[in-house]
Amino acid sequence: EVQLVQSGAEVKKxxxxxxxxxxxxxxxxxxxxxxxxxxxxGKGLELMGVIYPGDSDTRYSPSFQGQVTISAxxxxxTAYLQWISLKASDSAVYYCARRASSxxxxxxxxxGTLVTVSS
Amino acid sequence: DIQMTQSPSSVSASVGDRxxxxxxxxxxxxxxxxxxQQKPGKAPRLLIYAASSLQSGVPSRFSGSGSGxxxxxxxxxxxxxxxxxxxxxxxxxxxxxxxxxxxxxIK
Numbered sequence: 001e002v003q004l005v006q007s008g009a010e011v012k013k014x015x016x017x018x019x020x021x022x023x024x025x026x027x028x029x030x031x032x033x034x035x036x037x038x039x040x041x042g043k044g045l046e047l048m049g050v051i052y053p054g055d056s057d058t059r060y061s062p063s064f065q066g067q068v069t070i071s072a073x074x075x076x077x078t079a080y081l082q083w084i085s086l087k088a089s090d091s092a093v094y095y096c097a098r099r100a101s102s103x104x105x106x107x108x109x110x111x112g113t114l115v116t117v118s119s
Numbered sequence: 120d121i122q123m124t125q126s127p128s129s130v131s132a133s134v135g136d137r138x139x140x141x142x143x144x145x146x147x148x149x150x151x152x153x154x155x156q157q158k159p160g161k162a163p164r165l166l167i168y169a170a171s172s173l174q175s176g177v178p179s180r181f182s183g184s185g186s187g188x189x190x191x192x193x194x195x196x197x198x199x200x201x202x203x204x205x206x207x208x209x210x211x212x213x214x215x216x217x218x219x220x221x222x223x224x225i226k
Contacts, residue, residue, distance in 0.1 A: 035215075045155075045163065045206055045217040061214035062120075095162055104210035105153035107165035107174065 002026040004034075004096050004110035011116045012086050019082040020113045022096030029077035030054040033099035035106055036070060036081045040092045050099060051079055086117045121145050121209050125218035133226045138194040140221045142207035147187045151211035154183055154192045157220075158203045166205075167192065199225055 007021045022034065035050040049060040053072040060070070069082040079096055094113050097106035122145035132138050142152065150170035155163040165174045167183035170190055180195045194201055202225050207218040 044219050045208075047215045047217070059213060063214075097163075100168070103168065104151070104213075104215050105165060105168045105208060106163075107168075109162035109164070112162050 002098065002108055004098060004108060006094075006096060006110040006113045009114040009116070011118070013119055014088055014117055015085050016117075017082070017084050018086055018115065019080050020094060020115070022079045022081075022110050024077045024079075024098065027098075030074045032101060034072065034079040035097050035099055036068075036079075037095045037097060037106075037109075038064075038092050039095065039112075045095075048081070048094075053077075053079065086115075088117050088119075091115060091117045120214055121148065121212060121216055123207055123209055123216050123218040125205075125207055125221050127221060128219065129222040129224065131224045131226050132197050134197055134199060136197045138197050138201075138223060140192045140205055140207075140223075142185075142190045142192070142218050144188045144190075144209055144211075148209045148211035150186045151209060152183075152185070152190050153208045153210055154181075155206045155208065156201075156203045157206065163206065168210075194223070197223070197225065201225075 003025050005023050030053045033050045033052050036048040038046045048064040049070045051058045051070045053074040072079040097109040124143045152170045154167040157163040166177050171183045182193045204220045204222045206220050
């Protein structure tokens with residue numbers, strides 16, 4: 001079974017750093033793009049960026065360029081989403097999802113990681 | 120960026136009703152469109168890809184149609200477990216973008 005399992009919920013203060021993870025199993029992790037999607041409370045879905053774990057080729061959506069860092073370690077089948085200095089507006093649920101092999105839709109998705117940034 | 124506009128934003132219907140959700144792209148995207156279902160507190164689930172192809176395991180009461188700029192998701196006979204928010208996503212060009220969502224409620 002193809003599965004993505006994300007790290008647990010985080011509570012952080014503004015200005016702190018954070019790295020959340022997404023571990024893939026049941027498939028060749030290196031061979032499929034992984035995307036990170038933000039969902040702010042009560043809002044819709046926003047693609048932040050995608051990474052190809054095979055060579056770490058990464059693309060960011062313009063709104064998120066420079067705001068976060070996406071990385072991957074193919075040796076442990078894990079992708080990461082990182083912030084250097086969190087803001088309250090980063091509070092959201094973050095999903096990772098596997099991109100289809102030859103197209104740009106996503107299946108399956110991880111269970112989501114809730115990030116709360118509050119002083 | 121390609122803007123995706125969904126309508127209605129919410130719909131309330133009875134069990135057994137036919138429900139149609141529309142999604143309009145700000146420019147032509149051929150059939151590069153996907154539909155997702157999201158239940159409260161859960162991750163999205165892929166229902167339809169390539170505008171009209173049913174993802175494995177998805178009930179056949181779900182169907183998709185359209186091409187170019189106008190697309191529809193139809194639930195032919197609404198079931199209680201279909202209460203959820205539905206999102207469209209264009210897969211034509213980066214950055215990939217989603218519609219604002221349509222909340223389907225059961226009367």
